[in-house]
Amino acid sequence: MARVAVLNYIKRPSPVHELTGTTKLIFFIAWSVVSMVTFDTRVLLGMLLIGAVIFKVSQIRIRDISVVLGLAAVFLLLNNLFIYLFTPEYGVEVYESRKLLFSIVGRYTVTAQQLFYHLNITLKVICVVPIALLFIACTDPSEFASSLARIGVSYRAGYAVSLALRYIPDVQREYRNISQAQQARGIDLSGKDKLLTRLKNSVAILLPLIMSSINRIETVSNAMELRGFGKEKKRTWYMQRKLQRNDWLALGFALAILIIGLTVTFWNGSRYYNPFL
């Protein structure tokens, strides 16, 4: 049942795909750390540029991930809006200067510092989100669990992630089937009814879905135990790949981003790059 998948593994020939899951995971973590910590506009712009290149190399196209990108954009907008609503002069505090451009009403002023602060927030999100999406779109789900295990996460937890990925399509299909059958019994979720009725109606679909998921879980856990899952402290992985030359290069690159990014950020003793002083 090939419906529009929101976010999944997209198999394409590219150097990014060829990297092992572990490499991509470590790279992604390093990347996230830097972009979360830093407010340094120079670092962010640099990363944005690097990110764009990686995106290009990965053969993933914007429209493959457009749905999630759209959601991220909405979230970003809301985030900015709320920051401004609650702290309209936060930029002034951070950059220890105040250049008033104009006032809207009451405490809602527009300062160059606040705008610059919002620019940085936006840049941070623009840095992280595409790389996160790229990580998911370019990593074979089969490698998720083993990658997590390799960086020290318990294989049980890793497998939980992997199983969730395995069963998402099944549950989606089940949801679709159940909701169709229930619609035929007068359960309408299309939004014509009142919110309360709609909530009640969604229970009519969720209850059977939960029951069938519980059955599924019982079957899977039995199947796993019958095949020795959890017997040893460690386990080996059929799909794990050895690190190649490119993996080491990518890991080195990740380390370089981490070091350079953080060094530049903290050079002047603060997370912010301040052009106003």
Place this chain on the structure above:
Amino acid sequence: MGQPIISFKDYGFQYRAQASPTLYHINLDIYPGEKVLIAGASGSGKSTVGSCMNGLIPYAYPGESTGELLVGGKDPKKESIFTLSQIVGTVLQDTDGQFIGLTVGEDIAFALENDCIPQDEMKLTVEETAKLVDIDHHLEYAPHELSGGQKQRVSLAGVMVEQVQALLFDEPLANLDPAAGRVTIELIDEVQKRTGATVIIIEHRLEDVLWRSVDRIVLMDEGRIVADMPTKAFLADTMLLEHGIREPLYLTALRYAGVPITEELEPQHVDSLRLLEEHRGQVRAWYQDNEGLGRAKEQRREILSVENLSFGYTTEVQNLKNVSFSIREGEMVSIVGKNGAGKSTLAKLICGFEKPTSGRIYLDGRDLSDDTIKERAQRIGYVMQNPNQMISKPMIWDEVEMALLSGGMSAEERKERVEETLKICGLYPFRKWPVSALSFGQKKRVTIAGILVQQPNIIILDEPTAGQDYHHYTEIMEFLKSLNEQGFTIIMITHDMHLMLEYTPRAIVFCEGELLADTTAAHVLNDPALVQRASLKETSLYTLSMACSIDNPQAFTERFIAYEEAHRNRQEG
């Protein structure tokens, strides 16, 4: 024979959550290299016996046991489930649910990964085992790209990588179409011949399992072993029906004809029956005596017609190609074909869940194209395979009433309608009960009642009897037949050849999205070419009639079914 690999001695078991024991005084020895079938109706305790062998009891299902059980000479209570799973490998019933890996290769390797086998060695073992079950060309495939039969091969390979001594199959045929079921039985047989492993099959579909030889049959009923004997002797005995199991059709036919079923007859396979000329004569005589039998129904007006219907979930793949047929009022029709042939898609289009790419559907001559799901549901009801997929209220009354709530009926009208429906479905005495107190068959009735309450003319049922033993199967089907006699038009999507043959005069056969045939059920199953293309299975009646040199196997089948129906009605009346 040496030491048994599995040995129950006066064994009893009670699940922690249950009030009474599930198993009583089980005495059973299974020896290395044997092939044993454990048969029994639902609730007979046969699956519980399986869970005792593979360690799920007491590991996943705790409870109290009495007596003694040794698996590979070990006491399961003192060992871990892991030790046991290396002695007895289990292939579970749900081929989807037990597919753990994201691809075939990973799934086969799962047990090896847990044993910390190095990757190189693991890849070799996976390759070899995959070859053994003939799935080595699909190692990269994801589960949804495989057929039911292929998934079963993967499950089998997944337990075989551990070099287990015994293979346990829990209802291996439950989710397969007839042809895939037959291939599975052949596969189990081949694997046993190649590896010499002990094989234990838990299944109630006796005739299908007996497609390949089985050494011994153990019959269970209400937690006890009621028979444990070699296949030949077992079939010569007539106790099957009393215990909710259907005997192979060819044996029933022979019995009707007055041929005594003895061990000398070699009753295990229809192909190898040692029929004497006298026996053949008896069968022919029976055939001629029952000439008048057969169903002829009056032709009623067309109620549903489908014209040139095409549909694809994606633009590349056509799930349904230019399908046309029509259904008359009061008919009971089977829609058959293998998984993915387009049967369920067709039902979804009729109910309006999906929109056709081209073609039209007419109800009483009126084009349905612009009708919503809800509007269509007033006339055409759809019942899903598993009642748990539909039941969403804890009380029976509320569940049945649900569809009326949005229709603007008064409480009084609703009450009247629900009561009437519950009476039709034989659920009126249970009207104040919670759904959870019902058996599977009764739950099925509740879901059907939930549809009938909207008073549709047509009911479409997806696999109404999947996974049911003969007793429950009969219960559900007789109920549907009574609905049909009350005037409802019934369309069933099914894999069950018996169902099609016994209850629906007409069958519509699909294959890869195309309508392959639209004819009588008996005709479908007596046409070897059609049977093969649609992944069905010819009945043993066909083979038997050939062996008895009966000129018209189709008529033979029809007479058998009619005779049986009359027989059944006599028993009931």
